[in-house]
Amino acid sequence: MSKPVPNPRSDYAFFLPIQTRWADNDVYGHINNSVYYFYFDTVVNAFLIKENALAIGTSETIGLVVDTGCSYFAPASFPDIIHAGLRVTKTGNSSVRYEVGIFKNDNQDAVAQGHFVHVYVDATTRRPVALPAPLKSALLKLEKTSS
Amino acid sequence: MSKPVPNPRSDYAFFLPIQTRWADNDVYGHINNSVYYFYFDTVVNAFLIKENALAIGTSETIGLVVDTGCSYFAPASFPDIIHAGLRVTKTGNSSVRYEVGIFKNDNQDAVAQGHFVHVYVDATTRRPVALPAPLKSALLKLEKTSS
Amino acid sequence: MSKPVPNPRSDYAFFLPIQTRWADNDVYGHINNSVYYFYFDTVVNAFLIKENALAIGTSETIGLVVDTGCSYFAPASFPDIIHAGLRVTKTGNSSVRYEVGIFKNDNQDAVAQGHFVHVYVDATTRRPVALPAPLKSALLKLEKTSS
Amino acid sequence: MSKPVPNPRSDYAFFLPIQTRWADNDVYGHINNSVYYFYFDTVVNAFLIKENALAIGTSETIGLVVDTGCSYFAPASFPDIIHAGLRVTKTGNSSVRYEVGIFKNDNQDAVAQGHFVHVYVDATTRRPVALPAPLKSALLKLEKTSS
Numbered sequence: 001m002s003k004p005v006p007n008p009r010s011d012y013a014f015f016l017p018i019q020t021r022w023a024d025n026d027v028y029g030h031i032n033n034s035v036y037y038f039y040f041d042t043v044v045n046a047f048l049i050k051e052n053a054l055a056i057g058t059s060e061t062i063g064l065v066v067d068t069g070c071s072y073f074a075p076a077s078f079p080d081i082i083h084a085g086l087r088v089t090k091t092g093n094s095s096v097r098y099e100v101g102i103f104k105n106d107n108q109d110a111v112a113q114g115h116f117v118h119v120y121v122d123a124t125t126r127r128p129v130a131l132p133a134p135l136k137s138a139l140l141k142l143e144k145t146s147s
Numbered sequence: 148m149s150k151p152v153p154n155p156r157s158d159y160a161f162f163l164p165i166q167t168r169w170a171d172n173d174v175y176g177h178i179n180n181s182v183y184y185f186y187f188d189t190v191v192n193a194f195l196i197k198e199n200a201l202a203i204g205t206s207e208t209i210g211l212v213v214d215t216g217c218s219y220f221a222p223a224s225f226p227d228i229i230h231a232g233l234r235v236t237k238t239g240n241s242s243v244r245y246e247v248g249i250f251k252n253d254n255q256d257a258v259a260q261g262h263f264v265h266v267y268v269d270a271t272t273r274r275p276v277a278l279p280a281p282l283k284s285a286l287l288k289l290e291k292t293s294s
Numbered sequence: 295m296s297k298p299v300p301n302p303r304s305d306y307a308f309f310l311p312i313q314t315r316w317a318d319n320d321v322y323g324h325i326n327n328s329v330y331y332f333y334f335d336t337v338v339n340a341f342l343i344k345e346n347a348l349a350i351g352t353s354e355t356i357g358l359v360v361d362t363g364c365s366y367f368a369p370a371s372f373p374d375i376i377h378a379g380l381r382v383t384k385t386g387n388s389s390v391r392y393e394v395g396i397f398k399n400d401n402q403d404a405v406a407q408g409h410f411v412h413v414y415v416d417a418t419t420r421r422p423v424a425l426p427a428p429l430k431s432a433l434l435k436l437e438k439t440s441s
Numbered sequence: 442m443s444k445p446v447p448n449p450r451s452d453y454a455f456f457l458p459i460q461t462r463w464a465d466n467d468v469y470g471h472i473n474n475s476v477y478y479f480y481f482d483t484v485v486n487a488f489l490i491k492e493n494a495l496a497i498g499t500s501e502t503i504g505l506v507v508d509t510g511c512s513y514f515a516p517a518s519f520p521d522i523i524h525a526g527l528r529v530t531k532t533g534n535s536s537v538r539y540e541v542g543i544f545k546n547d548n549q550d551a552v553a554q555g556h557f558v559h560v561y562v563d564a565t566t567r568r569p570v571a572l573p574a575p576l577k578s579a580l581l582k583l584e585k586t587s588s
Contacts, residue, residue, distance in 0.1 A: 019165045022188040023326045032317045033506040034482060037475035041169040046226045065474040069510030079193045170473045179464045180359040181335060184328035212327040216363030312460045316482040335463040340520045373487045 004071045006109040007101050012085025013142045015103075016043045020078040030075035037068060040100045040116045043084035051138035061129050063096070063118035070114030076104040085110075088142040094128040095119045096139060151218040153256040154248050159232025160289045163190045167225040177222040184215060187247045187263045190231035198285035208276050210243070210265035217261030223251040232257075234291040241275040242266045243286060298365045300403040301395050306379025307436045309397075310337045314372040324369035331362060334394045334410045337378035345432035355423050357390070357412035364408030370398040379404075381438040388422040389413045390433060445512045447550040448542050453526025454583045457484045461519040471516035478509060481541045481557045484525035492579035502570050504537070504559035511555030517545040526551075528585040535569040536560045537580060 009015075018039055026032040048054035054063075076082065085101040096118045101110040122129050131139075156162075165186055173179040195201035201210075223229065232248040243265045248257040269276050278286075303309075312333055320326040342348035348357075370376065379395040390412045395404040416423050425433075450456075459480055467473040489495035495504075517523065526542040537559045542551040563570050572580075 017166065018168070019163065019189070021165070021185050022192045023185050023320055023328055025321050026317055027319050027321060027323050028503060028505075029321050032482070033509055034317055034475055034478035037478055038168050038170050041473070041475060042166070042225070045169045049226055062469060064469075065513055067510075067512050068474055069508075071508050072506055078189070079196055170467055170475055172468050173464055174466050174468060174470050175356060175358075176468050179335070180362055181328055181331035181464055184331055188326070188328060209322060211322075212366055214363075214365050215327055216361075218361050219359055310460065312462070313458065313483070315459070315479050316486045317479050332462050332464050336460070336519070339463045343520055372483070373490055 004113070006073045006111070007113050009083075009085060009101070009103055009108055011144055012087050012101050013144050014043070014047050014086040016046050016084045016086075018042060018082040018084055020076065020080050020082055022078050025078045030077050033070070033072060036070050036072070036102055036112050036114070039082055039084045039102055040068065040070070040114065041065070043086050043100060044098050044116055044118070047086055047142070048135070048138065051134070051141070053132070053135040053138040060123055061120050061132055062123045063120055064126070065116065066095070066119050067117040068114065070112055072112045073109075074104075074111040076102070076111050080104050086142055087144040088139050091131065091136070091139055093130055096131065096135075098142070151260070153220045153258070154260050155257075156230075156232060156248070156250055156255055158291055159234050159248050160291050161190070161194050161233040163193050163231045163233075165189060165229040165231055167223065167227050167229055169225050172225045177224050180217070180219060183217050183219070183249055183259050183261070186229055186231045186249055187215065187217075187261065188212070190233050190247060191245055191263055191265070194233055194289070195282070195285065198281070198288070200279070200282040200285040207270055208267050208279055209270045210267055211273070212263065213242070213266050214264040215261065217259055219259045220256075221251075221258040223249070223258050227251050233289055235286050235289040238278065238283070238286055240277055243278065243282075245289070298407070300367045300405070301407050303377075303379060303395070303397055303402055305438055306381050306395050307438050308337070308341050308380040310340050310378050310380075312336060312376040312378055314370065314374050314376055316372050319372045324371050327364070327366060330364050330366070330396055330406050330408070333376055333378045333396055334362065334364075334408065335359070337380050337394060338392055338410055338412075341380055341436070342429070342432065345428070345435070347426070347429040347432040354417055355414050355426055356417045357414055358420070359410065360389070360413050361411040362408065364406055366406045367403075368398075368405040370396070370405050374398050380436055382433050382436040385425065385430070385433055387424055390425065392436070445554070447514045447552070448554050450524075450526060450542070450544055450549055452585055453528050453542050454585050455484070455488050455527045457487050457525050457527075459483060459523040459525055461517065461521050461523055463519050466519045471518050474511070474513060477511050477513070477543055477553050477555070480523055480525045480543055481509065481511075481555065482506070484527050484541060485539055485557055485559070488527055488583070489576070489579065492575070492582070494573070494576040494579040501564055502561050502573055503564045504561055505567070506557065507536075507560050508558040509556065511553055513553045514550075515545075515552040517543070517552050521545050527583055529580050529583040532572065532577070532580055534571055537572065537576075539583070
């Protein structure tokens with residue numbers, strides 16, 4: 001695996017600003033590594049709700065997270081504003097691979113970036129199902145060629 | 148103790164918008180009660196940093212939290228935007244009592260409100276000290292008469 | 295309000311050991327004030343589940359948190375083990391007031407203590423209901439006279 | 442990349458039991474994907490502190506997290522007890538790659554597993570440094586051949 005390099009903002013299709021929180025900082029004064037994943041599922045689900053592709057508690061199908069990963073390039077710290085960028089790089093029959101770039105304040109290069117893979121399942125049986133049509137059309141808005 | 152009633156926005160002097168996060172919601176689909184306290188110390192410390200009354204890691208005095216409390220009136224849920232309102236109702240020789248109102252999106256009445264008491268101590272010895280002058284002048288901006 | 299003093303372990307009726315986490319510590323190297331409330335709802339709900347008074351997702355009535363508060367006496371830090379002590383000091387027709395003491399490792403006096411008030415509502419309508427019988431009998435195990 | 446399969450407990454060298462928390466569960470009633478990373482850095486740092494290879498706030502060198510990842514196989518939910526297993530699969534001049542397996546209650550196969558890469562830097566300059574000798578000898582206890 002080659003060493004990842006920070007992506008620019010132009011690699012992402014949808015952005016959500018997220019206020020960092022006091023408790024996001026760890027003892028070293030920087031955002032804790034785990035907290036970046038809270039930004040990941042926040043931008044993914046905010047996008048899905050905005051596009052009417054997710055209704056919490058009532059959707060018949062739900063996305064289960066099966067794989068995540070993140071590379072960290074530079075620190076961010078409270079009270080920075082995070083801008084979480086989102087794109088889709090792969091869709092399967094029942095899965096979607098999102099990629100997320102985390103940008104700090106006005107920085108143009110990601111301070112961290114990673115991936116987040118959803119497998120869609122029936123909300124009751126938890127068996128894989130085909131991606132719902134409203135989701136598939138929402139995902140078209142997130143297609144970006146990786147730099 | 149009489150039952151608290153929701154405060155209006157006009158009771159607070161400083162506001163910070165905070166994006167809720169997917170994981171703020173608990174199994175009942177609402178922001179978990181504990182998470183409101185993350186909003187509390189986020190608005191307090193964001194105010195202090197903005198007013199140059201706190202420099203994380205370099206301040207010679209730090210505010211230790213000695214008492215907090217919150218009343219919850221109505222639910223909020225991801226992806227709501229929280230507007231955390233801040234005021235100061237009491238300052239002692241080495242302590243400050245903040246009150247925080249949590250407003251949801253465009254709501255005018257608080258969904259939750261509470262208090263947060265800091266005692267200032269020497270960063271090394273952790274013994275109480277008088278409130279630093281820059282803090283005292285910042286706090287003047289937060290004085291509001293309780294409704 | 296008189297200044298609270300730390301309660302001894304003997305004031306509490308049920309205990310749950312909780313491993314602190316790296317990210318519980320804030321920039322000052324101590325457990326963040328908000329995190330104590332995670333210990334509060336963890337000990338309350340662990341007790342209720344153990345006593346068959348709560349079945350997540352299937353209970354017809356759920357406890358909504360309407361008021362919480364905490365006084366902090368001394369710091370705790372990762373990797374300390376927290377022992378969360380629980381008692382009930384007041385039950386109403388549809389409400390329960392829990393008190394929680396947070397003990398660190400083998401310490402006999404609480405490092406923090408507070409309260410947590412549940413109002414029981416119908417899971418669907420969210421209207422107050424009488425405390426369910428299994429809950430009332432579980433709560434009998436938590437009665438302790440406050441010191 | 443081939444699809445990962447759950448590792449058995451015997452693949453890991455050090456274990457830490459971690460009580461799940463009420464708020465670890467998300468709206469689907471399962472531990473949120475991000476929360477697994479809190480278990481990761483908790484087991485890593487608990488091991489390092491136990492082995493005297495980390496003293497928070499006083500170590501001259503600190504481990505910065507540069508890469509993390511996790512595969513999720515099966516759900517876990519509050520009030521499950523997590524057993525976080527740890528091993529080291531690669532040490533470089535200034536970096537360590539940990540692998541973590543997350544086991545639920547008495548389950549023998551991981552419900553989730555992943556990696557966590559530390560680069561050691563000078564606490565002040567944040568420039569990479571060689572792994573300290575006490576760390577290197579602690580890491581010998583974590584060597585396991587991957588299954």
